[in-house]
Amino acid sequence: MLGITIGVASITAILALGIGASTIVNTQVEALGGTTAVVRPGKTDISGIDQLAQIPTQQQFSASTLTLNDVDTISKMEGIAGVAPLMVLPGAVKGTNPAPAGTPIIATSPSLKEVNNLSVRDGEFLSDDLIVSTVVVGPQLAIDTFGTEQAIGKTLMLKGSPFTVVGILSRTNTPINFNGVDFDSSAFITTQSGALLNQSIPQIQQINIQVSSKDSLESTLKNVTDGISKNHLGQADFSVLSGKEISQPANRLFTAIIAITVAIASISLLVGGVGIMNSMLVGVAERTREIGIRRALGASSRDVVAQFLIESLALSIGGGIAGFITGYGLAYAASIFLPFDPGFSWLIVGIAAAMSISVGMLFGLYPAIRAAHKDPISALRQYD
Amino acid sequence: MSDTPTPVIVLKDLRKRFGLGDTEHFAIDGIDLTIEKGEFIAIMGPSGCGKTTLMNILGLLDSAIEGEYELDGKNVASLSQRRQAMIRSRQIGFIFQSFNLISRLSVIENVALPLTYKGVPKLQRLKKASEMLANFHLQEREYYMPRQLSGGQTQRVAIARALVNEPSIILADEPTGNLDSRASHIIMEELSDLHHKGNTIIMVTHNPRLTTYASRVITMLDGKIDTDTNVLKEETAAETKKPLGKKKKKSKE
Numbered sequence: 001m002l003g004i005t006i007g008v009a010s011i012t013a014i015l016a017l018g019i020g021a022s023t024i025v026n027t028q029v030e031a032l033g034g035t036t037a038v039v040r041p042g043k044t045d046i047s048g049i050d051q052l053a054q055i056p057t058q059q060q061f062s063a064s065t066l067t068l069n070d071v072d073t074i075s076k077m078e079g080i081a082g083v084a085p086l087m088v089l090p091g092a093v094k095g096t097n098p099a100p101a102g103t104p105i106i107a108t109s110p111s112l113k114e115v116n117n118l119s120v121r122d123g124e125f126l127s128d129d130l131i132v133s134t135v136v137v138g139p140q141l142a143i144d145t146f147g148t149e150q151a152i153g154k155t156l157m158l159k160g161s162p163f164t165v166v167g168i169l170s171r172t173n174t175p176i177n178f179n180g181v182d183f184d185s186s187a188f189i190t191t192q193s194g195a196l197l198n199q200s201i202p203q204i205q206q207i208n209i210q211v212s213s214k215d216s217l218e219s220t221l222k223n224v225t226d227g228i229s230k231n232h233l234g235q236a237d238f239s240v241l242s243g244k245e246i247s248q249p250a251n252r253l254f255t256a257i258i259a260i261t262v263a264i265a266s267i268s269l270l271v272g273g274v275g276i277m278n279s280m281l282v283g284v285a286e287r288t289r290e291i292g293i294r295r296a297l298g299a300s301s302r303d304v305v306a307q308f309l310i311e312s313l314a315l316s317i318g319g320g321i322a323g324f325i326t327g328y329g330l331a332y333a334a335s336i337f338l339p340f341d342p343g344f345s346w347l348i349v350g351i352a353a354a355m356s357i358s359v360g361m362l363f364g365l366y367p368a369i370r371a372a373h374k375d376p377i378s379a380l381r382q383y384d
Numbered sequence: 385m386s387d388t389p390t391p392v393i394v395l396k397d398l399r400k401r402f403g404l405g406d407t408e409h410f411a412i413d414g415i416d417l418t419i420e421k422g423e424f425i426a427i428m429g430p431s432g433c434g435k436t437t438l439m440n441i442l443g444l445l446d447s448a449i450e451g452e453y454e455l456d457g458k459n460v461a462s463l464s465q466r467r468q469a470m471i472r473s474r475q476i477g478f479i480f481q482s483f484n485l486i487s488r489l490s491v492i493e494n495v496a497l498p499l500t501y502k503g504v505p506k507l508q509r510l511k512k513a514s515e516m517l518a519n520f521h522l523q524e525r526e527y528y529m530p531r532q533l534s535g536g537q538t539q540r541v542a543i544a545r546a547l548v549n550e551p552s553i554i555l556a557d558e559p560t561g562n563l564d565s566r567a568s569h570i571i572m573e574e575l576s577d578l579h580h581k582g583n584t585i586i587m588v589t590h591n592p593r594l595t596t597y598a599s600r601v602i603t604m605l606d607g608k609i610d611t612d613t614n615v616l617k618e619e620t621a622a623e624t625k626k627p628l629g630k631k632k633k634k635s636k637e
Contacts, residue, residue: 293484296445298473298501298549300466376445380484 001279003272004319004359005326007265008352012327014261015351017334019343035081035214036115037221037242039074039207039228041065065237066204066228068191071109073227074209079220082210084112086181087194087203091159093187095145103141104181105158107194115210118183123152123167125188132193135163139171140185158187159197173339217242269355272319273363280312280367284374291371292379301372308371312364313357320356324349390457392553392584393419393442398451400437400607411437413607414451421552424579425586426598434607435588436557442586443476443555444468473501477546481558483538485530485545492517492526495545502549516544520574536567543574554578556587560594572597 041064068085075083087107093099112118113125125136135156142151142165151165172183189197211220225240232238284291291304299307331342400412411434419425427435440446441453444460447468453460455471463471477498478484485494496513504512517523520540530538539559546554556575560568568591576597579585587598595601603610 289484290486290488293486294497294501295469296443296472296478296484297498297545298469298476300469300501302466303469303501377440380445380480 001272001275001315001319001322003268003270003275004316004356005272005323007267007269007272007359008320008323008356009327009330010261010268011265011355012324012348012352013330013334013342014258015348016328016331016342016344017338017340018258019345019348020331020335020340023343024340035211035217037209037211037217037224037240039066039070039209039224039238039240041205041238064203064205065232065235066207067231068195068204070228070231070238071191071204071207073231074207074224077220077223077227079212079216079223080209081212082111082115082208084108084115084208085191085204086112086206086208087191087198088181088205089159089194089198089203091197092157093141093145094157095151095154096147097145099141099144099187100185103144104186105194105197106181106183106186106188107191107197108188109191111210112188112208115208116183118172119170121168121170122150123165125167125169126190130166130190132190132196133161133163134166134189136167136169136188137165138169138182138184138186138188140182141187142168144185156187158189161197163187163189163193269359272316273359276312276315276360277363277367279315280308280364281370283311284308284367284371287371288374288379288382291374292376292382295376296380304372305368308368309361309364312367313360316356316360316364317353320352323356324352327352390421391418392421392456393417394452394454394457396452396454398438398441398449398453400434400441400446400449410607412441412449415607415609417602417609417612419584419586421584422579422582423584424576424597424599426595426601427586427588427604428590428592428595428601429604429610433604435604438604439555439557439586439588442553443478444472469501473498474549475551475553477549477551477554479539479542479546479554479556479559481561483530483535483542483562485538485542487530490527490529491522491533491541494530494541495548498545498549513544513548516548517541520544534567535563536570539563539567539571540574543571547578552584554583554585556585558588558590560589560591568594 066085071083071085074080085108089105089107090102091105093103093105108126110125110127113120118125120136121139123136126134135158137145137151137156139149142149145151145156146154149168151168154165155162156165157163169183169188209221209224211217221240221242228238228240229236294304294307295301328342335341395415395417398412398415398417399410402409402411413434415438427438429435437446441449444455447460449461456475460468485491486497489497492510492513495516496509499509499512514523514526517526520543522537522540522544525533525537525541530541533541539562543559546556554575559575560571563571572594575585575587579597579599587594589595599614601611601613603612
């Protein structure tokens with residue numbers, strides 16, 4: 001029973017958090033008016049099981065298939081309100097103090113401001129007129145590197161090259177979003193400087209697109225797909241995602257966590273199931289005489305099977321309910337340290353119920369059948 | 385006896401074998417028996433003569449038999465397990481020497497148990513069990529647990545349980561074996577009442593005194609029927625009681 005509780009709890013917790021995380025991304029996408037789409041390199045298989053089964057693949061480490069050429073193609077299309085490529089470059093960021101390791105340097109185009117609805121607190125956002133070595137920083141990064149949000153005019157070292165801070169963004173407070181980076185602690189530079197920092201090879205992780213109207217989203221995206229496809233000589237080495245598809249956990253780590261949790265949960269479910277089977281077998285042995293009496297009083301073997309199955313189901317469902325509650329408790333406890341709240345969905349209830357019922361059935365069946373096959377005469381002879 | 389059209393139980397050359405080869409042993413070794421409706425049969429015999437085995441066979445708990453067993457004109461061998469369970473539930477009431485109440489359940493739940501397997505709804509089950517307990521003057525003990533009752537009371541509960549489905553055949557395996565003579569007497573009176581109401585009762589006993597209640601006494605020896613005495617109760621009820629009772633006393637002395 002404890003095993004089932006743990007299994008159901010871990011699955012409930014992780015699903016609740018997963019739903020919470022994708023809800024947060026969904027709301028962001030909604031907030032952008034449902035006119036947002038993204039282009040990502042590589043073929044994104046959006047079937048859930050593949051997501052679970054996948055561990056980070058070489059795709060993450062290989063060169064992106066998207067090019068600035070694609071960005072140009074998209075921006076020239078009809079119905080496109082804005083295009084912003086996102087090149088996330090790893091590298092040391094240093095102001096007065098060094099920024100935390102892994103601070104993203106995002107090379108993008110000025111239209112990111114419109115596409116992602118960013119607002120600038122101080123100074124200005126990137127624009128085409130600015131000289132190459134200017135940088136816009138997120139408020140958290142400004143604090144991390146200069147100890148203040150008033151960082152305009154200061155010099156930020158990106159991968160060893162000096163950049164002048166021209167703007168500070170307002171806080172977005174969305175560490176989890178469909179861009180895969182936290183804008184609050186990022187440094188934004190132009191694509192040209194990005195290419196310079198990266199040995200002139202633009203590595204575009206994602207292209208954010210904003211279409212001019214919600215109704216034309218589908219047709220525009222089709223044009224985008226066709227356009228990029230032409231650039232890529234017909235190779236489907238990219239994917240265009242819109243709406244809910246974007247909120248598929250972009251972070252592979254998240255899927256890995258889910259996969260591990262599912263593995264742990266299934267082990268503890270198995271252990272819990274064996275525990276139930278064990279206690280049921282003991283129960284059957286202890287109550288052999290009762291079985292004999294019941295048989296003599298007219299219970300058919302089917303009645304006996306039903307009785308013991310119901311008992312094991314009661315055990316497993318009880319464990320399941322406890323696990324469900326514990327799972328939500330854990331999810332809420334974990335959400336203290338996470339930027340989002342766990343979500344609720346009947347799907348989780350269904351999964352928890354299905355798991356505990358199937359474990360109860362599966363592991364209760366053998367003891368129940370054993371009970372039913374006991375010879376009533378020898379069962380009656382046994383004294384308890 | 386043969387004037388009654390359908391006997392309740394007909395056994396033809398019934399055998400029950402235990403073991404194989406060298407250890408082969410017939411617990412029941414060729415019994416022919418016809419039991420009519422409304423008989424009160426006492427089966428006697430020394431230990432190990434196959435009385436309990438016979439009861440188990442009659443109660444459809446043991447179906448690995450040779451020979452023929454017809455219950456209400458139907459050959460038992462042709463019945464499915466499920467059908468046999470149904471017959472146990474509707475036609476046969478068991479009374480055991482060791483009472484065999486389920487100790488986890490209260491008195492009334494024990495009595496209501498056979499109704500469960502007949503598919504009676506819970507409220508009706510309890511109502512019926514309560515009525516049945518009232519017949520045995522145990523109404524105020526309904527919610528006692530079996531361990532809180534005396535032996536005689538427990539056996540009365542067991543009889544109430546055996547009767548709650550209104551079975552036509554009652555199989556009692558030494559119903560008074562664990563009781564003192566006073567409680568035995570009460571139990572036997574209850575069984576006797578049932579007999580007068582038209583139930584067929586088959587009782588195994590070690591106590592010759594109890595055979596006075598029976599209408600027919602069968603003694604068994606080594607898996608065979610030794611003697612089969614018809615005591616025609618209507619005519620000789622008064623006389624039979626005494627001589628048998630005396631005999632018992634003599635043998636004791």
